[in-house]
Structure formats: C-alpha cells, structure tokens
Amino acid sequence: MVGPNGSGKSNIADSLRWVFGEQSMKLLRGKKSEDVIFAGSDQKARLGTAEVSVYFDNHDHRIPLDYDEVAISRRLYRDGNSEYLINGNQVRLLDIQELLNNSGFGTTSYHVIGQGTIDQLVLGGPAAIKDLLEEASGVKPYYVKRDRAKRRLERTGSNLEQVQALVSEIEPRLRSLRRQTKRLEERSHIEKELREGQVIYYGQILRGLEQQLQELGGKVQVFDKQTGDLNREISELLRSIEHGEKDNLGSTKVAKKLRADLEVLHKEKLTLQERQATTRGQLKVASPKESALGQFWPDIKNKFHAAYERFLKLVGSFDVKEAEGVKVMLGEIALLIKRAEGEEASPQEALVREEERLSHDLQKLFGDIQKLENDLRSYTEQEEKAKEQLFVRERLLRTKQETLLRTNEQKNSLAIEQTRFVTRREAYEQEATAELGADFKMLLERSKSGSPPANLQEKIGMLKRQLAMIGGVDDMIVQEYRETEERYQYLTNQSADLQKGVKDLQEIIVELDEVIKKEFNEAFQKITEKFVEYFRILFNGGRASMALLRERPTPRLSSPTGGEESKEGGEDEEDLEFQALSGKAEIVGIEIRATPPGKKLAGIAALSGGERALTSIALLSSLLATFPSPFVVLDEVDAALDEANSIRFGKILGTLAHKTQFITITHNRETMRQSHTLYGVTMGDDSVSKVLSLKLDQAAVYSTKN
Incomplete structure (x- = not known):
C-alpha cells in the first residue's frame, strides 16, 4: 500500500481495527465515534454513515461457517446507532x-501494527510480552477458563462457608427438639390401642351405612328401569300421535279438495240444467226456417264471456288447471259455431241434438258427482276412525305420564333417603379422617368385619382421656422439629455437594494449569528459538534471549472448604505459610534481552529507535513463524530502518508470506519489491481517497513485451 503522505493509507489499517470491534477512539485517531464518518470537504458534502466490510476466503472453512466466503461488516450512523453484520445478517x-x-484469529495486538507503534511490542513490559505469547500460542482461552473456574471456586467456597455456618447454628436447636419429641414415645402404646379401637368402631358404622346405601341403590335401579321403560313407551306414543296427526291432516286436506271438486261439479250441473231447459224451450218456439246460428248464438255468447273472464285471470296469475278450462271452453265455442254452420238448413234438428248432448253430459256429470260423494264419504269415515285411534293413544299417553310421575315421586323419596345416608357417611368419614388420617379407608379394609367388643365407644373415650392426662409435645414443636430436621439434612447434603464442587473445581484448575504450563512452555521454547534466529538476521549478528520472570505466590491463610476441613488436615497458619514459601513461583512476565553486534547493551530501554523497531520486528516474525496468522497489517513499520535493514526485513516478509498474508503500508522501495500487488492511494481535491491496484508479475510481463 503506497502513496503520498496524507492520502489516506493509514485509514485502511484503522478501518480493519474498527471493523473487528475496536472501541478505543484514541487508537483510531479520533475523539468521538462519529469521527470515523466522512466529514465532507469544500467540494463534497459530508456523509451520514460509515461502513467497512472485510471478505475472507473460507474455502478451507477455517471460520466455522458454511460459507466459502465470509463478509464481516460494521456500520455506524451519525445518530450513534451502529450495526455488526456477518454475510449481511x-x-x-x-x-x-x-x-x-x-x-484462530482473535482480537490480538499484533494483527494490525499501527504507524509508529511497532516498538510497543517490546516496550510494553514483561507482562505485555507474556500476554502477547499467550495470545499467539492459543493459551489465552485456557486462562479464561481457569479464571472462570477460580471465580466459581471463590463463590462455591463462600457458599460453603455460609452453609457450614447455618449447620452450626441449627445443630443445638435440633438436639433440643429431638429431646422434646422423645416424649411422644410414651404415648405410642395408648395411641396404638386407640387407633385399633377407632378402626373397628368406624369400620362397623361405615360398613352398615354402605350396606344400607347398596340396598337403596338397588331400589333406585329398579325405579330407574321402570322410568326408562315408561319414557320409551311415552316417546313411542308421542311419535305415534304425531304420525297420526300428520295422517289425519293429510286426510283432511284430501276431503277438503273432494268437497271443493264436488261443489264445482254441482255448479256445472246447474249450468247444464239451465242450458238444457233453455234448449227445450227453444225447441218449443223455434220454427224450421229459423237460422241455426241464431239458435246457437246465446250459448256461444255465454261461453265466450265465461272464457274471456277466465282468460283475464290467466293473464294476472297463470294456472295450469285454469288454462285447461279455458282451452275446453274455447273448443266448445268452436264446436257450436261449426254446428251452426253445418245445420243452417235444419235448426230444429240442431236443437234436438244439443238437447241430447246436454242430457248425456248431465248423465255423466251425475256419475262423477256420485263417485266424488262416495269418495268423500269414505275419507270421512277413515278420518273419524283415525280420530278415535288418536283419542285412545292420547288417553294411554296421559295414563303413562301419570304412572311416570308417581314413579319419579317414589324415586325422589328414595333419593332423599339415600342423601341422608350419604350425609351421615360423609360425616363419619370426616370424623374418621380427623382421628385416623386421610388413609383411614385402607385401615378399614384391613380390619376384621366381625362383631365389635362391648362398650367400644366408652373404651375409646377412656383412652382419649388417658392421652390428655399424659400430655404431649406441642404440635408446633413437632412440626418445627420436622422442618429443622429436613433443613439440617438439606444443608448437610448441600455442604457435601459444595465440598465435591470445590474438589472438582480444584482438579479442573490443576488440569488447566498443567495444560497451560505445557503449551506455554512449548510455545515459549519455539518462539525463543525463532526470535534469536530473526534477531541475528536483522542485526546481522548480536545476541538476544527471552527469559521468564517468576514470583512466589502470597501465603494463603484460609481454605474455601471451611475451618473444620483445615482442622481435619491438621494444618495451621504456619503450615500454610510454609507451603506458600516453599511452593513453585508463578510466571508473571517475559523479559527480552537484546545486544546488537559490537555493543554491550542488554536492556530494551537502552536501544535506539531503529534497534527497538528491529527487535520488535524480530519478535513479531518469531510469533508469525511459529503460529501463523491469516493476515497482518504493517503500517510503516520500516520507517525507522535504513536500506540494509529494509532489505533484510523484506526478505523475512518473503519467507513468511506463504503462511501469512501481509498488508504493508510503506514508502520503502525494498519492501515494495517483495510484494506481488501494489495498491496506490491518492487523494484529489474533493478529499476522497482513491485506490489503484497493480500486480507486479503482470507488470513485469507487460514491460518485457513492450
């Protein structure tokens, strides 16, 4: 990453710190969080948000996500809201x-080396160098687990002390309550005898009541059967009556229709009789020369008016039967006209035929009327019979209902008596529960059902008086004893569990210490060897070493398992002091001793700025060579190096580049020569950085061709 000063190169290193969650605005060269948002320039307005995204090639799934590419993003708004995203989520x-x-890539302190901070790797002190090695070697998570286990051990020890204090407080009271409850043993014989007598007494009474209830239950079942039979018979009668009423209603409708049809036929009969009388009168006064049309004209006129009135009704409300009647009347009119036209020559004969036809129609009509009257008479007789049967069923229904009412009254009387017995049984059961407890039924079932001894009730009263004279322990004392005993057992169990927890946590801490010690020593040995190697390369000689600084632990005068445990072990304060002084010292830091060639210096503080930078580069290279990181950002770490040391630094980067991706911000040509891609950063008049990229191998091929 190259470019002139102030073009924005260091913003890239700061953006990587920021996207991985850096919260220190001092490291980001700002004062407030909104300082990372573009503030604008003379030619470009300020922005309302800042966002950085880092894309990882995850084909090897080193990052535990099911994606071949993982994008980590951070977004900040001017209102102070911020978002973290992984693949847009x-x-x-x-x-x-x-x-x-x-x-394997944590928020360690050497993944992004800021401008002018390379020498802070060694100037931070022994404790900081130790933390650096722990982060690089992956031991830090074990320290986190150990610290968590220690905190749990402290909490568990504190809880154990509280539990043991409660146990010590409860024990005297428990002994006192135990002595008081022993007096209950004197009452055991009388209580046993009383209990046996009460079982026999209540068993006899409850069995007698149960037997009487069973007898009443049998009677109730008989009445239930009678009631069920009566209900079924009444239901059948109701259905029969309902069916008969429906049939009677149908017969009534048929008879009504027959009467209406009979009335219509009587009207037609009167009409035909009137026409017959008219025809006979015409026969008496008609002359042979009279026109046939004039003879039939009254009938044609009457029929036409009747047909026209019925036709008007059809226009208002169509009816099939009415339409058929109109059709018949129109046919009769047509027939009359035809006859009049065919009988012009002999009107006398036409009147004779008309009179004969009317006589024939009347004869037929009389037959239809007779048939309808017979049908009506038959339906009337059937209707009368159905009504009689319906009356008989209704009388039978009333009889059954009265029987059902009497049966229900008898059943209710039995139910009332049964309720009295149930109430008495419940009262005795409550009394038995108060005397014998909730499981008295099991005691009654195991008791013998023979005849009870004489004066049993008097004997029970005498035993109760004896118990009253003896006296007893207060019920609240007994309850307090039980509660205290339960609490004592609970606290004792809790104490045992806590002691086991303390032991398990101590074992876990010991195991973690062993793992930390083993892995830290291995990492320290490897990093020391690499540090010495890279120091000699960078300084072209000289001596360097890394030494562990140890301190003895402070005396531990108390044990989290409590004072009793200490007494059992026979340890006093002098023993604990002796163990602390004779125990192994803990590692508190790592000291770096560096002596460049031709000098006798040993301390880091005595080195020059360039020598401290080279020493820090040697330490960083040893860390990366032993525990490679996915990538490292170096912001002008070679600024203090001369040309020779820059060449050595570039060669070291070249040897480590196959394990770690280096992003270097530099003005040094030797460092640029070791890279495979150059990113040029420039800034225009609008104060916005622009990035141009160039792959050196492609540029070499291009320059060779040209």
Whole structure:
C-alpha cells in the first residue's frame, strides 16, 4: 500500500481495527465515534454513515461457517446507532469476537501494527510480552477458563462457608427438639390401642351405612328401569300421535279438495240444467226456417264471456288447471259455431241434438258427482276412525305420564333417603379422617368385619382421656422439629455437594494449569528459538534471549472448604505459610534481552529507535513463524530502518508470506519489491481517497513485451 503522505493509507489499517470491534477512539485517531464518518470537504458534502466490510476466503472453512466466503461488516450512523453484520445478517459484537476466536484469529495486538507503534511490542513490559505469547500460542482461552473456574471456586467456597455456618447454628436447636419429641414415645402404646379401637368402631358404622346405601341403590335401579321403560313407551306414543296427526291432516286436506271438486261439479250441473231447459224451450218456439246460428248464438255468447273472464285471470296469475278450462271452453265455442254452420238448413234438428248432448253430459256429470260423494264419504269415515285411534293413544299417553310421575315421586323419596345416608357417611368419614388420617379407608379394609367388643365407644373415650392426662409435645414443636430436621439434612447434603464442587473445581484448575504450563512452555521454547534466529538476521549478528520472570505466590491463610476441613488436615497458619514459601513461583512476565553486534547493551530501554523497531520486528516474525496468522497489517513499520535493514526485513516478509498474508503500508522501495500487488492511494481535491491496484508479475510481463 503506497502513496503520498496524507492520502489516506493509514485509514485502511484503522478501518480493519474498527471493523473487528475496536472501541478505543484514541487508537483510531479520533475523539468521538462519529469521527470515523466522512466529514465532507469544500467540494463534497459530508456523509451520514460509515461502513467497512472485510471478505475472507473460507474455502478451507477455517471460520466455522458454511460459507466459502465470509463478509464481516460494521456500520455506524451519525445518530450513534451502529450495526455488526456477518454475510449481511445483523449480529452482536460478541458474536464476531467469538467467531474470530474460534477461527484462530482473535482480537490480538499484533494483527494490525499501527504507524509508529511497532516498538510497543517490546516496550510494553514483561507482562505485555507474556500476554502477547499467550495470545499467539492459543493459551489465552485456557486462562479464561481457569479464571472462570477460580471465580466459581471463590463463590462455591463462600457458599460453603455460609452453609457450614447455618449447620452450626441449627445443630443445638435440633438436639433440643429431638429431646422434646422423645416424649411422644410414651404415648405410642395408648395411641396404638386407640387407633385399633377407632378402626373397628368406624369400620362397623361405615360398613352398615354402605350396606344400607347398596340396598337403596338397588331400589333406585329398579325405579330407574321402570322410568326408562315408561319414557320409551311415552316417546313411542308421542311419535305415534304425531304420525297420526300428520295422517289425519293429510286426510283432511284430501276431503277438503273432494268437497271443493264436488261443489264445482254441482255448479256445472246447474249450468247444464239451465242450458238444457233453455234448449227445450227453444225447441218449443223455434220454427224450421229459423237460422241455426241464431239458435246457437246465446250459448256461444255465454261461453265466450265465461272464457274471456277466465282468460283475464290467466293473464294476472297463470294456472295450469285454469288454462285447461279455458282451452275446453274455447273448443266448445268452436264446436257450436261449426254446428251452426253445418245445420243452417235444419235448426230444429240442431236443437234436438244439443238437447241430447246436454242430457248425456248431465248423465255423466251425475256419475262423477256420485263417485266424488262416495269418495268423500269414505275419507270421512277413515278420518273419524283415525280420530278415535288418536283419542285412545292420547288417553294411554296421559295414563303413562301419570304412572311416570308417581314413579319419579317414589324415586325422589328414595333419593332423599339415600342423601341422608350419604350425609351421615360423609360425616363419619370426616370424623374418621380427623382421628385416623386421610388413609383411614385402607385401615378399614384391613380390619376384621366381625362383631365389635362391648362398650367400644366408652373404651375409646377412656383412652382419649388417658392421652390428655399424659400430655404431649406441642404440635408446633413437632412440626418445627420436622422442618429443622429436613433443613439440617438439606444443608448437610448441600455442604457435601459444595465440598465435591470445590474438589472438582480444584482438579479442573490443576488440569488447566498443567495444560497451560505445557503449551506455554512449548510455545515459549519455539518462539525463543525463532526470535534469536530473526534477531541475528536483522542485526546481522548480536545476541538476544527471552527469559521468564517468576514470583512466589502470597501465603494463603484460609481454605474455601471451611475451618473444620483445615482442622481435619491438621494444618495451621504456619503450615500454610510454609507451603506458600516453599511452593513453585508463578510466571508473571517475559523479559527480552537484546545486544546488537559490537555493543554491550542488554536492556530494551537502552536501544535506539531503529534497534527497538528491529527487535520488535524480530519478535513479531518469531510469533508469525511459529503460529501463523491469516493476515497482518504493517503500517510503516520500516520507517525507522535504513536500506540494509529494509532489505533484510523484506526478505523475512518473503519467507513468511506463504503462511501469512501481509498488508504493508510503506514508502520503502525494498519492501515494495517483495510484494506481488501494489495498491496506490491518492487523494484529489474533493478529499476522497482513491485506490489503484497493480500486480507486479503482470507488470513485469507487460514491460518485457513492450
């Protein structure tokens, strides 16, 4: 990454710190969080948001996500709201930190080396160098687990002390309550005898009541059967009556229709009789020369008026039967006209034939009337018979209903008596529950059902008086004793569990210490060898070493398992002091001793700025050679190096580049020569940085061709 001063190169390193969750605005060269948002220039307005996204090639799934490419983003708005995203999905900062830690790339202090901060790797002191090695070697998570286990051990020890204090407080009271409850043993014999007598007494009474209830239950079942039979018979009668009423209603409708049809036929009969009388009168006064049309004209006129009136009715409300009647009347009119036209020559004969036809129609009509009257008479007789049967069923229904009412009254009387017995049984059961307890039924079932001894009730009263004279322990004392005993057992069990927890946590801490010690020593040995190697390369000689600084632990005068445990072990304060002084010292830091060639210096503080930078580069290279990081950003770490040291630094980067991706911000040509891609950063008049990229191998091919 190259470019002139002030073009925005360091913003890229700061953006990587920021996207991985950096919260220190001092490291980001700002004072407020909104300082990372573009503030604008003379030619470009300010922005309302800042966003950085880092894309990881995850084909090897080193990052534990099912994606071949993982994008981690951070977004900040001017109102102070911020977002963290993984592949476009909003997450928490803790999620990103855990994801990076699980992938072997944590928020360590050497992944992004800021401008002018390379020498801080060695100037931070022994404790900082130790933390750096722990982060690089992956031992830090074990320290986190150990610290968590220690905190749990402290909490568990505190809880154990509280539990033991409660146990010590409860024990005297428990002994006193135990002595008081022993007096209950004197009452056991009388209570046993009383209990046996009460079982026999209540058993006899309850069995007698149960037997009487069973007898009443049998009677109730008989009445229930009678009631069920009566209800079924009444239901059948109701259905029969309902069916008969429906049939009677149908017969009534048929008879009504027959009467209406009979009335119509009588009207037609009167009409025909009138026409017959008219025809006979015409026969008496008609002359042979009279026109046939004039003879039939009254009938034609009457029929036409009747047909026209019925036709008007059809226009208002169409009816099939009425239409058929109109059709018949129109046919009769046509027939009369035809006859009049065919009988012009002999009107006397036409009147004779008309009179004969009317006589024939009247004869037929009389037959139809007789048939309808017979049908009406038959339906009337059937209707009368159906009504009689309906009356008989209704009388039978009333009889059944009265019987059902009497049966229900008898059943209700039995139910009332049964309720009295049930009430008495419940009262005795409540009394038995108060005397014998909730499980008295099981006691009654096991008791013998023979005849009870004489004066049993008097004997029970005498035993109760004896118990009253003896006296007893207060019920509240007994309850308090039970509660105290339960609490004592609970606290004792809790104490045992806590002691086991303390032992397990101590074992876990010991195991973690062993793992930390083993892995830290291995990492320290490897990093020391690499540090010495890279120091000699960078300084072209000289001596360097890394030494562990140890301190003895402070005396531990109390044990989290409590004072009793200490007494059992026979340890006093002098023993604990002796163990602390004779124990192994803990590692508190790592000291770096560096002596450039031709000098006798040993301390880091005595080195020059360039020598401190070279020493820091040697330490960083040893860390990366032993525990490679996915990428490292170096912001002008070679600024203090001369040309020779820049060449050595570039060669070291070249040897480590196959394990770690280096992003270097530099003005040094030797460092540029070792890279395979150059990114040029420029800034125009609008104060916006622009990036141009160039792959050196492609540029070499292009220059060779040209």
